Amino acid sequence: MVQELVLEVDNVSKNFPGVQALKNITFSLYAGEVHCIVGENGAGKTTFIKILSGALVPDEGTIKVFGKTYRTIHPSLAITLGIQTVYQESVLVNSLSVAENIFLGHEEIARWGLFSRSKTMERAGEIISRFGVALSPGELVENLSNAEKQIVGILKALSQEARVLILDEPTAALSAVEKATLFKVLRQAEEREVAIIYISHHLEEVFEIGDRITVLKDGKKVATHEVEKVNQDTLIREMVGRPAELFYVRGRLPSQERDDGREVLEVHNLRGVMVKNVSFQVFSGEIFGIGGMVGSGRTELLRLLFGLDPREGGELLLNGRNIIPRSPLEAIARGICLITEDRQKTGLILSRSVRENTVLATINLTRREWLNLEIEGEKVEKIVGQLQIVTPHIDQEVMYLSGGNQQKVVLAKWLLTRGKIYLFDEPTRGIDVGAKEEIYRLMVKLAEDGKFVIMVSSDMPELIALSDRVGVMCDGEMVAILNKEEASEENILSCALGRKMNDED
Amino acid sequence: MRISALRYRKSTRSLTQSFFLLILIAVMSSITTFLNPAFFSLRNWLNILNQNAVLGIAAAGATLVMISGNFDISIGSLVGFVTTFAASLVVKGYSIFLAIFLGFLMAVFGCTLNGFVVAVTKTPSFIMTLATRSIFYGLALVVTGGVTQSLSGKFYLLGRGTTLGIHNPIFPFVATYILLFLILRYTRTGRRIYAVGGNEEAAFLSGVNTLKIKILVYALNGALVGLASMVLLSRLGSALPSTGSGLELRAIAAVVIGGVPLTGGKGSALGTFLGVVLMGLISNMLNLLNISAYYQEIVIGLVIAIAVIVSNLGGMKRK
Structure with a gap:
């Protein structure tokens, strides 16, 4: 069967300050196919679909839709062309x-004149x-449940004569049954010659629903496969592997043995929102990394340890x-500190000074109501100097x-x-390379000073090196704990994608 | 990479707003003095302070509430309720001290109630205090039956007396601002109020009991409303349910002119003080220049607009 070529992306690149998010991406999409895009966090998947939906303007390259070439697509043009995006x-x-x-928002449907409730109901019912x-x-x-909302979003897109449907992680919050309903809708759409771009972290899903799979890695396309001609291991191999010079080299302490009387921090059967029975141990002087896909419960685990979310059970x-x-x-x-992911939203009081932000946690630990601005100033100056915070x-x-x-102010x-x-x-996240190194050095210093450091990171080189x-x-469980030697990008990724270690191929 | 870390702008602190107000006040004073030399006398300045003492004390409370990122638009009717309540006790023959004490308590209670509901239920404070505004006004009507409650000449010292030639209301007015300055600058409660207004979630994650801070802010506001009510009652010698009506909007105006953004997190005692003085100055100036009082509202409106536009332009430059 000869399929119609719906969308052709030619050599598209996109730069953000300090990062090249996409490099020379070439991509094709046929009517009636489900084309899956896989890749690690930060591989450029979201940037790519944002360019297709017109939310971002590419720096280079062209996009050809139904044979017509465009330099850029803006949101309303995307909709006119029949490109519809359903976000998470x-x-x-x-x-x-x-x-x-x-x-x-698409009034052409109301060609009967004014808004008609009964007609709308009828058409929606159809x-x-x-x-x-x-x-x-x-x-x-x-x-409605999350799944039903997701489906309404898709139906909304399809009702606008969508020719291209872009789905970003549509199953992230869905149960197995809900997923089945969603897939049913997608197959229906497929039969109607809608082309679907499907982004997912779950490889089983990709194999279940996809026709072709494109792997992105650090903003570059690694390969596009027909789904029958590829297996999970190949995909995982393609998703990882990165030039080694990007790694931060961490100076190691000479004595890294476990049993030399170091203090132990033990997380025992911790349960709560999105966290299922997590247990692990951290030794003082150690950096314990937590990997996993976005939405796997990593942030929620930290929130539980910080007393933020209701705990269903377990101990620290x-x-x-x-x-x-x-x-x-x-x-x-x-003595527990949480350095949150979004420093602007949850870490800092942006409208207040370095001084006030720096002492904000400490002032809650004493009973002193009156502040001594002079002593406080000296304290703040000192830590600002230590961390080399650049501020006038x-x-x-x-x-x-x-x-x-x-x-660094958050750290201070x-x-x-x-x-x-x-x-x-x-x-x-969102920090330039130079400052990154400084943050790493501070984290290593903390460990060397005998603190417990637990770090959630989606940045693989960072996770592995540090x-x-x-x-x-x-899915809310800690499925594996890898030691230094085992913690390769490939191993971490296969665990994160839900494959047990030691699985047969 | 170092270069990007060095990229910062010069500090634009809330001081700039106070500086801007000082210049405005200086310019307006000079012009008025030129036109009518009577303006620039100690007596006239004391007059301005005296006439705006009630507004000033209420605006101090509004400063706290607004820095914390909230509003209280019920204070006008609360003043109506508190003054009529206290006056009605005097009419019924209770001692003046008991009346003042209970009235003050009512003010603290009313505002704390606002704060409690806002903090616990996360109801937008604007809506919540819109509701209590109506309730307080209704209570005042119930208490008085719509009849003026006269103190028959008692309790005039606080509002109408003078000490060493200075009008008595100026003392609580100035004391309030010294207290406000100390709280905002030198106490951790002040720090926490700024933090809650600046970014409630970040404050909470840094260990600030945001619930307690919000309730405390409203309680302090209540104490200041109570104080303002008593100064006003003493000055008027009688009270009506409509006593204090419109005070909330003038207080908010003074606070906004003083540099507190509607989202909170910024502002200073000096800023609001200058805001109050500026508003008082405008009325005084127009009076001295024999301009009809009708125009005063227009001029005050214009000044509010200019102050807000100027501080917004400052905010826009940052982005």
């Missing part, structure tokens, strides 16, 4: 019904039954004593600092609390 969190209006959401979904057109979207034992906190304040008092003076608002310096805040346990969530051991999470 579908943009639906909760207070409107399913039918109203499906037809929201579409819903055409795709064989159990949904009531009159139901309010706020009453420091030298055998349970210190699991019930609130951030309790966590801080017990300590009363500068942190919003004017660079990303790396902002992150936690260092002043003299914590024992440091939880890092993506410590170097960690003494790597725990890998998948």
